[in-house]
Amino acid sequence: MISSHDDLDPVWRALANPLRRQILDLLREHPRTTGEIADALGDSRFVVMQHLASLREAALVTVEVDGRRRINYLNPVPIQRIYERWVGKYQGDWASALVGLKRSVEFNTASHHDRRRKPKNG
């Protein structure tokens, strides 16, 4: 199996900083320019730009250039991958039980109908 563990290293590094997590929270509300992020955080534009670079490296933020403005978007895909890797397998129990239950209910209902439609001898 091709391991993609290393892919997540920049994601962990980026998430390890509280200011960067705050930036992600802001972008979760809606996309913002770098200036808007600096204003919202009351931090210098320079500091915010450094943190955005780290978030971009981890692909947690993606930038779209619109004329002279650079608009930052939250990209939650890497976080989804963290979720799938550590949490996804624990969803299994209840969800597969539910599917199993549903299937057996359907099976019983279906075979009940079958019996009524074409009764078999014996």
Next chain:
Amino acid sequence: MDERQIHVVEIRAPIATVWAEITKLRHIQKPMFNTVLETDFRPGSRMIYRSDDGKRVFIIGEVREFVPPTRFVHTFRFTNLPETPTLVEWQLEESDGMTKVTVTHSKFIDQQKTADSVRTSWTTILGNIKSVVETGDVPLGTRIKHGLMDTFMFMAPKETLRENIAELRQANRGGDHGKG
């Protein structure tokens, strides 16, 4: 409201492999929640994502651009939501053996329902494309979701049934709808 969403994933594979998964016809696309893409890719042509058995159509749109292996643009409407079509742009770039996939979804005009619904879906779909291309299958969580969706398919809105979709009824009269 004119929301715009951008989702990105980097995949350790050549661009041709990733492109082939995204534009695969006739067989289910596991990352796209086990749907089958049906279209001839010509700009102006219809495109749909349908159930494997062909009875239900979940997404309907029109091809706008098709430039292998870098760009696929189409309109997008959930068949169960009576909203005007939105726009989906797939963009692929390769560098150093990695392929970057960017999906930009825009033209949501007062369409909070579609916008909310696709935001989580694209996150899952792009993660799944990476997983399928790199490991051959979608993650366990998604496989379970697919199982649930199959099981509850009979409860899906009747608007998703092929015979209830006005655009497809007209197309069928023309006669040449491609069957997988």
